[in-house]
Amino acid sequence: xxxxxxxxxxxxxxxxxxxxxxxxxxxxxxxxxxxxxxxxxxxxxxxxxxxxxxxxxxxxxxxxxxxxxxxxxxxxxxxxxxxxxxxxxxxxxxxxxxxxxxxxxxxxxxxxxxxxxxxxxxxxxxxxxxxxxxxxxxxxxxxxxxxxxxxxxxxxxxxxxxxxxxxxxxxxxxxxxxxxxxxxxxxxxxxx
Amino acid sequence: xxxxxxxxxxxxxxxxxxxxxxxxxxxxxxxxxxxxxxxxxxxxxxxxxxxxxxxxxxxxxxxxxxxxxxxxxxxxxxxxxxxxxxxxxxxxxxxxxxxxxxxxxxxxxxxxxxxxxxxxxxxxxxxxxxxxxxxxxxxxxxxxxxxxxxxxxxxxxxxxxxxxxxxxxxxxxxxxxxxxxxxxxxxxxxxx
DNA sequence: CGATTCTTTGAAAACAGTCAATCTGTGTGG
DNA sequence: CCACACAGATTGACTGTTTTCAAAGAATCG
Numbered sequence: 001x002x003x004x005x006x007x008x009x010x011x012x013x014x015x016x017x018x019x020x021x022x023x024x025x026x027x028x029x030x031x032x033x034x035x036x037x038x039x040x041x042x043x044x045x046x047x048x049x050x051x052x053x054x055x056x057x058x059x060x061x062x063x064x065x066x067x068x069x070x071x072x073x074x075x076x077x078x079x080x081x082x083x084x085x086x087x088x089x090x091x092x093x094x095x096x097x098x099x100x101x102x103x104x105x106x107x108x109x110x111x112x113x114x115x116x117x118x119x120x121x122x123x124x125x126x127x128x129x130x131x132x133x134x135x136x137x138x139x140x141x142x143x144x145x146x147x148x149x150x151x152x153x154x155x156x157x158x159x160x161x162x163x164x165x166x167x168x169x170x171x172x173x174x175x176x177x178x179x180x181x182x183x184x185x186x187x188x189x190x191x192x
Numbered sequence: 193x194x195x196x197x198x199x200x201x202x203x204x205x206x207x208x209x210x211x212x213x214x215x216x217x218x219x220x221x222x223x224x225x226x227x228x229x230x231x232x233x234x235x236x237x238x239x240x241x242x243x244x245x246x247x248x249x250x251x252x253x254x255x256x257x258x259x260x261x262x263x264x265x266x267x268x269x270x271x272x273x274x275x276x277x278x279x280x281x282x283x284x285x286x287x288x289x290x291x292x293x294x295x296x297x298x299x300x301x302x303x304x305x306x307x308x309x310x311x312x313x314x315x316x317x318x319x320x321x322x323x324x325x326x327x328x329x330x331x332x333x334x335x336x337x338x339x340x341x342x343x344x345x346x347x348x349x350x351x352x353x354x355x356x357x358x359x360x361x362x363x364x365x366x367x368x369x370x371x372x373x374x375x376x377x378x379x380x381x382x383x384x
Numbered sequence: 385c386g387a388t389t390c391t392t393t394g395a396a397a398a399c400a401g402t403c404a405a406t407c408t409g410t411g412t413g414g
Numbered sequence: 415c416c417a418c419a420c421a422g423a424t425t426g427a428c429t430g431t432t433t434t435c436a437a438a439g440a441a442t443c444g
Contacts, residue, residue, distance in 0.1 A: 060333055068337040070329060083326045126318055129325060134275045136328035137262060141252055143335040144368030145260040148400075167422065176336030181400055183424055340432080359390065373432055375392055 001029055001102050004052035008076050013120040022117065026110040032056075032097040038079070039095040045084040047105040051077050054101020055165050059173070060093055069173040072098075074162045078128065079103075098166065143176065149185050151175050193221055196244035197296050200268050205312040214309065218302040224248075224289040230271070231287040237276040239297040243269050246293020247357050251365070252285055261365040264290075266354045270320065271295075290358065335368065341377050343367050 002024060009015060009023070028047075032038060032054070039045050041061065051073050058071040058079060070093070073079040084091035085108060106114070115122035142151055152175060156163045163171065172182040194216060201207060201215070220239075224230060224246070231237050233253065243265050250263040250271060262285070265271040276283035277300060298306070307314035334343055344367060348355045355363065364374040 060337065062337055066337075068333060070333055070336075082322060083329070086322065086326075126321075129318075129322055130274060130278065133321060133325045133328060134278075136325060136332060137275070140328060140331055140335065141260060141262055143332065144262075144366070145252065145254050145258070169422070174336070178401055179423075180402080180425085184400090187424080361390065370433060371391075372393085372434085376432090379392080 001052050002027065002104065004075060005050055005104050008050070009121075012124050015118065015120065019118050019121075023114055023121070026106060026114070028105040028107075030103050030105055032101045032103065034097055034100050037094060037096045038103065039081060039084075039091055039093065041092060041094050042090045044088055045081040045091050047080060047085070047107060048111045049078065049080045049106075050104045051075055051079060052102045052104055055098040055162060056095060056101055056103075057098055057170065058093055058095045067094075067173055068176070069170055072159070072162065072166060072170075072174065074165070098170070148175065148177050148181065149189070151177075152182065152185055153189075193244050193294050194219065194296065196267060197242055200242070201313075204316050207310065207312065211310050211313075215306055215313070218298060218306070220297040220299075222295050222297055224293045224295065226289055226292050229286060229288045230295065231273060231276075231283055231285065233284060233286050234282045236280055237273040237283050239272060239277070239299060240303045241270065241272045241298075242296045243267055243271060244294045244296055247290040247354060248287060248293055248295075249290055249362065250285055250287045259365055260368070261362055264351070264354065264358060264362075264366065266357070290362070340367065340369050340373060341381070343369075344374065344377055345381075 005027070006020070006024075009020070015023075030038075038049065038056065053075055056073045056079055057069050058073070058081070059067045059069040061067050071079065079095060081091045081093045081095070083089075084093070115125060142154060146154065152171070155171060155175060168182060168186075169179040172179045175182070177185075197219070198212070198216075201212070207215075222230075230241065230248065245267055248265045248271055249261050250265070250273070251259045251261040253259050263271065271287060273283045273285045273287070275281075276285070307317060334346060338346065344363070347363060347367060360374055360378075361371040364371045367374070369377075
């Protein structure tokens with residue numbers, strides 16, 4: 001289970017054995033069953049989390065009880081609620097497993113310790129955050145400029161690898177449309 | 193003009209005179225008239241830019257020629273296209289001035305130099321990027337979960353300070369709705 | 385004042401949401 | 415191994431919201 005993370009690190013940065021061991025020594029392995037929460041609304045998020053297996057989602061529940069999925073995550077993705085982590089305030093988000101999953105957790109102090117002792121790791125983290133910002137910005141652009149059908153086509157093309165693993169109703173939630181509407185859009189596409 | 197930036201820095205971090213001078217020495221001051229481009233689609237963005245006066249917008253133009261505003265920026269905000277900067281590829285975005293404006297530019301090499309020589313500055317930059325990510329994430333959530341009216345009310349409440357400086361049609365563009373629709377929404381709100 | 389830009393309004397069409405019913409595929413217990 | 419339950423997806427009829435297009439009304443600037 002840790003292997004997946006080690007391979008990820010090896011692909012991204014060069015570390016000596018001491019550094020690898022330092023990182024491994026503070027990692028916390030956690031298994032999650034399908035539907036199990038990693039973070040529940042109201043709790044304060046304390047970690048940096050990396051998915052080694054499975055599929056997860058981050059979502060908010062509005063006052064009508066409707067779930068709105070903000071992110072999906074699979075193997076080799078980081079997840080969490082940085083807003084809650086940075087401000088140490090109760091999270092408005094939920095994170096749970098769509099499939100049986102495995103994650104590696106680092107407490108924030110340990111994560112900061114790694115960043116300070118391993119500059120390459122720190123740089124990698126900053127690169128990831130910077131790229132996430134780009135991804136989110138592009139998602140904002142899509143959401144204000146594209147039609148529902150265009151957003152759906154973009155989604156299945158961009159995330160072809162895991163789109164098939166996710167129930168259609170969750171994809172609709174991520175796109176900000178109703179499951180019935182997505183069903184009709186798919187129908188219209190298929191008919192052509 | 194540089195004063196605005198110096199005051200911004202003083203509010204955020206503590207610097208000695210050498211550090212202040214180092215930063216000032218590589219800053220490039222630029223004035224922009226209303227409607228003047230800072231970045232035009234197709235060009236590669238080379239800077240880190242800070243607004244000291246005025247009001248600007250970042251937007252993309254779709255294949256039908258419609259503008260979609262991704263960000264507004266006023267005094268004490270950073271702007272630019274990090275995607276183009278990081279990948280050194282032609283930008284898909286335009287940045288221009290909504291009012292006569294003044295910006296301070298740092299070339300990327302100089303900016304990196306400051307980051308490496310002044311850790312407090314580097315930390316400040318990472319904090320800003322991290323917070324931008326949160327802001328964008330919340331905007332994605334609003335865009336998939338709120339009605340057009342709710343998005344508008346959120347906008348004018350969140351950005352009360354500069355919402356009044358921006359033409360309504362641009363606010364509509366930012367929200368992803370048509371100007372006529374925003375006009376009707378405002379009408380409906382006023383009537384209550 | 386006149387020209388330009390921005391906003392509002394109206395009517396019709398396109399699009400998305402709601403609610404309820406049906407269909408499909410999966411998996412579990414008898 | 416079958417029948418049934420369940421979750422997910424689809425369909426239909428209806429309602430509500432947003433867009434479109436065209437025209438008229440404000441507001442702003444030189």
